[in-house]
Amino acid sequence: MKRTIGFLGISLAVVFFLALAFRPMTASGSGKYLEGNPELPDSVAKVIQKACLDCHGEDGNGMAKSHVNFGKWNTYDAKKQAGKAVDISKELSKAAMPPGKWRKNNPDNIPTQAEVDLIKNWAKALNK
Ligand code: HEC
Known part of the structure; x- marks a missing residue:
């Protein structure tokens, strides 16, 4: 019995530790984690997560959020998402976003050319 x-x-x-180890890190809606969001491809979410969420997530900057709030992305309808995707890819192409000061402070998180291209292709596909 004891045994x-x-x-x-x-x-x-x-079971308890397994549950802890595999608990989902994607608190969807919090705006902190985007990977695993069904409305954003993971590859796109990864770039946004590292380079945009400081300001465009739920805990971000009011001005930035008034343009794009990734914490509310899932509440945007398809047309709005497609339009925002174009704005996002434009800002990235011009290297206007993330802003210069942020780039200086986060040199390792600046999107690479490959990542910019990925976002551009995503925006194009949404607008087909
Ligand atoms: C350091 C904070 C910060 C980061 C990081 C940042 N943004 Fe912004 N973003 C802002 C602010 C502030 C505004 C509003 C600027 C304004 O109204 O002039 C803005 C505006 C925008 C706009 C609207 C621009 C327009 O004029 O229509 C887009 C699109 C955008 N950001 C996309 C991004 C993307 C994509 C990333 C990541 C690659 C990003 N931002 C990273 C602060 C940030």
Whole structure:
């Protein structure tokens, strides 16, 4: 009997730790994590997450959020998402976003040319 209880305890502990290890990191809607969002391809979400969310996420900057708020992306209808995607790809192409000061402070997170192209293609596909 004792052994069964011990075994049960261990099993429960294992299940508990597994659950912790695999809990979803994508608190969708929080605006902090975009990967795993069904309305954004993961490759796109990754770029936005590293380079845009500081200002365009729920905890971001009011001015930035008034243009694009990725924490509310899923509440935008398809037409609005497509339009915003074009704005986003334009800003990236001009290297106007992320802003210069942010680039200086976050040199490792500046989107690469390949990432800019990826966003441009995504925007194009949404507007077909
Ligand atoms: C340091 C904060 C910051 C970061 C990081 C940032 N933005 Fe912005 N963004 C702003 C602010 C502030 C505005 C509003 C500027 C204004 O109204 O003049 C803005 C405006 C915009 C606009 C609207 C521009 C327009 O004039 O129509 C787009 C689109 C945009 N950002 C996309 C992005 C994308 C995409 C990224 C990431 C690659 C990004 N931003 C990263 C602060 C930021």
